[in-house]
Amino acid sequence: MQFLNHLMVGQYIPTGSPVHRLDPRAKIGALFFSLVGIFAVRDLLVASIWALIFLALLRLSRLPFWVVTRGIRSVLLLVVITASVHLFFAEGRALLEIGPLRITDQGVWFALLFSLRLTLLILYSSLLTLTTSPFEIADGLERMLKPLSRVGFPSHEVSMMLTIALRFIPTLMDEADRIVKAQVSRGARIETGGLMGRVRAFVPVLVPLFFSVFKRAEELAVAMESRCYRGGEGRTRMKEMRWSLRDSLFLLASLSVAVALGLWGRKGPLAL
């Protein structure tokens, strides 16, 4: 019995594909352009083109298809809620009327469009985290935020915090899993009971977990200091990021796709 699900949605799955090997900055940039592009989608055709591009990228990253279904399942509730809000509260010609509820043609249209948009947003974001290790993402962000450090933004510290937090998620999951198992072995009821019962059942898990988190933080601080860590100034890296032609092309391609689809979508039947 797995008490906690170790594999989270969007968790890095290394396959060594060309997408995995791209520079994290290129991927972050491309994700940014795609997200803007998807936000601007006003048209089912354009949305399906985005979906096709996603499938092509998925194929190229050699990821198993179930990452898509799991990704969708994770936002299903949100999608259903937004879709029903649009479905019932839109203007337009009524298609169906049940008492106070009115479903209009525009409502159906919007519900579809917004669900597609939301799903695409999640899928594209998960593609970044599926193909890029947390460290690469943090490093990439640090480099991209570097210019801001001139105006006092602590870009290195922020990225270090991010790296450490990400680094410790799996460790703490393992730890929590171990503690849950130890308490279940002592007859704790974790998986049953009402809300309050569950909260109370978590005290024997949370106390040891916090205890170990503080201990780990302490140990990590000592370990970092004993290796003379003193912030980002003058710090070099073992793995230098290399920006290559491939990355420029990828970034350029994503920008052009986003712009092109954005402009085309504007001429679509439902430009508002």
Place this chain on the structure above:
Amino acid sequence: MPIELREVSYVYHKGLPFEARALDRVSLTLSEGECLGIAGRTGSGKSTLLQHLNGLLLPQEGEVLVDGVSLKGASRDQLRSIRQKVGLVFQYPEQQFFAETVFEEVAFAPRNMGLPEGEVRERVLWSLEMVGLDPGDLLDRSPFSLSGGQMRRVAIASVLSMRPKYLVLDEPTSGLDLEGRGRLLEMLLRFKGSGMGLAVVSHDVDFLFEACDRLVLMSGGRVRALGSLEEVVEALASAPAEGFKLPFSTALLMELRGLGARVPLELRPSRAMEAVLRWFEGR
């Protein structure tokens, strides 16, 4: 009735690039009143094996029977009663402490069993005595204020308070000093004497050879050798296992016997050392 594993296999992260086969068709039994030692290198599947003994993990293939009840398809209540029957002490069990007093900590398990407060108290006192602690001065202290050895014993008592028929321990000696280790050995032998079935995972071969009657040596998720100490020593003599060494004094005794010395065959390290010394003096 014993705990029986029949052709048990378990794979972590099935179907992913980092899929790992932790158990590969493992079959063994653990009876009451015996101590089974489980040895093997890190990552050989020992911990996964332990978690199958009390139903924390359910076999993906094969079967686990606890006193004749199969874990597969067992109801939630059945699993709960199996976990009471098979106490599991994790590595560094003191890391699971959460209560404000030793009493509360040890009372956690019997309270979860829904026992009346009188019986809970009785069990707490009994289990503290079983691990050789004097309840008088400990009950109201915080478990976090104890010494390392005391913590380990309170942690074991907190599982014993379920009065399990079997006790399964993962690396019980890690982090203990020589005195703590000796006390633990004494304690386990006492449990065994009272009819409890023990399974001990450890890297400390000296400890295993001292405490256990039978050994299973795991390698890459498979059973590499299984049997009484004699059988395992014999099996390893013809085909040494990588990463596994006999206890020093046992190995010394075997070496001397191999050279033709008339030393009685003793496999428990303490006895082997005595036998070698006696032989040396008698020369």
